[in-house]
Amino acid sequence: GAVVSQHPSRVICKSGTSVKIECRSLDFQATTMFWYRQFPKQSLMLMATSNEGSKATYEQGVEKDKFLINHASLTLSTLTVTSAHPEDSSFYICSPVDGDTQYFGPGTRLTVL
């Protein structure tokens, strides 16, 4: 099956710092990437959709200047949480798409102190 990696798997940072999360599709090329976040005991919520080489489309209520998404290649996408605050603490999951099949990364647990 398709392999998706996320790095780091968990990160703790101080309030005000920026954190970059990498998502790689190891054995396929992802033309589309979805980014989700999941707060404790809640379901996945779609944050944004990006296509390789294009600007990401953000869901309502998600600040594009705070959550920077780069999808510069078909195997790598990054999500940068800028000036993180405690309310940004969450589980972030990338979801690359290969053709008509959606895969999911293992997730990154972000804790902002």
Add this chain to the structure above:
Amino acid sequence: DAKTTQPPSMDCAEGRAANLPCNHSTISGNEYVYWYRQIHSQGPQYIIHGLKNNETNEMASLIITEDRKSSTLILPHATLRDTAVYYCIVGEGNYQLIWGAGTKLIIKP
């Protein structure tokens, strides 16, 4: 809003069949029923999907009612590793964009 309704939690004894219900009374004719599960602090894992016929794979069986307004995911011989949150999602495309609360399934020894 999610178009499905699932019980918030269920228990099942290890070795028994786990039957997880899902209501999707507003499903349209070209929408599929997808099931995923999420083990604690991991990404979602695809289980199975179907349109109107019952489906079976190495993980589970999916039973869809004739009117397609509800379905049941069956894990035939549940193990402790099947403890997870199970999500039932309906949609036309192949991408799962709206997730409901799911059912927390606890397998007990």
